[in-house]
């Protein structure tokens with residue numbers, strides 16, 4: 354049994370480990386075109402910000418550790434073709450320049466996503482970056498050192514999604530003045546409803562980040578090979594460093610060549626066992642779509658837990674076991690400065706767009722008992738289906754960033770198609786340093802029921 358895995362980060366390495374555990378006799382080989390495997394890309398902003406000491410700390414398992422478990426790892430090996438009829442892949446070794454044809458019994462495409470680089474961002478100018486992997490992080494680190502060597506620099510982040518917002522804090526803490534340029538009317542993308550986006554924006558502006566929404570980038574200016582500015586439809590913004598964080602695109606090229614179906618979401622379509630439409634070919638991770646358990650629609654929400662879980666399911670199945678991926682409920686969370694923002698399920702805006710009869714309640718309270726010294730205001734929007742009381746989603750924002758992690762209570766209920774009354778009846782933990790006796794989620798459920 355030869356299992357070939359393309360891509361060696363979250364989905365690929367989870368699959369490799371699980372496949373070996375399921376069938377220790379299997380010959381498992383991972384081809385990774387980059388120089389690193391098995392690392393937490395989610396930690397990249399925190400290395401740049403100094404909360405994590407080095408990029409190496411993000412590496413969960415080295416190639417040596419994986420090989421000692423019997424997993425073949427080939428770095429700087431890019432899979433450039435798939436012949437699903439012959440059950441082979443073509444692999445180019447970027448060190449020797451040689452290409453080889455490798456057979457498989459089961460093939461996993463765990464190729465992730467690529468950062469979108471609009472035409473204006475395709476440039477040789479130094480100081481212009483995307484952030485997807487460790488080499489991108491190292492390149493940003495070196496630009497930040499250059500910028501600080503020339504005094505207080507200025508960073509322009511193009512894109513106000515969660516990666517842009519995490520980086521705004523990072524770059525500010527590194528002593529740069531930070532401008533976020535966002536085409537949409539607000540930051541935080543489609544993650545939150547408008548008024549919750551505005552709370553995020555207020556936090557950034559309160560910390561001195563300049564935000565220019567409703568602004569499109571048209572080009573870059575440069576001098577002596579380095580970027581000097583960002584040209585927008587509202588004028589030129591001086592810049593020493595530019596981060597392009599305008600979204601990602603699933604890497605579906607190999608899946609298409611193999612004959613797999615790509616869904617309307619733009620990501621690879623699979624069944625619950627992570628099998629594509631092509632016999633023996635699986636897909637998992639950021640390149641793959643999943644089922645949204647609230648809407649029962651296919652979605653592409655590229656996040657870390659989803660990638661690890663899909664990889665695990667694919668690994669078990671490729672090695673002869675039987676596992677299924679349960680789908681997602683659209684949970685995500687981020688921090689910028691002291692503010693945490695989280696959502697799960699649907700926002701009111703999303704529910705409206707889907708034509709659902711949704712109703713929301715807003716509660717502002719404190720995250721700890723009101724009299725407790727570190728209590729901070731917390732804002733919760735709870736959304737449910739009108740008439741049935743079925744929970745549809747929640748959004749939380751709080752300046753004690755860890756307090757928004759209580760969103761997971763709602764995520765758990767959404768998995769079981771829970772109702773507002775189910776939430777209200779829950780025996781949630783209480784002590785003054787953690788919440789009021791009636792936690793803000795219970796207050797929201799009470800008001801909505």
Ligand code: FAD
Nearest residue numbers: 360362363364386394395431432464465638639656657660
């Ligand atoms: P990837 O990590 O993209 O790995 C795919 C690998 O496949 C790459 O190494 C690539 O080189 C390789 N590859 C592609 N094509 C080929 C080929 N033809 N041949 C060989 N190799 C190939 N998620 C969260 O849930 N929470 C967070 O807080 C969070 N923060 C993030 C912050 C940043 C800055 C970034 C970049 C991501 C963050 N994510 C977060 C997303 C999370 O990191 C991803 O969901 C996860 O890494 C996806 O893993 P993956 O294995 O599917 O894809």
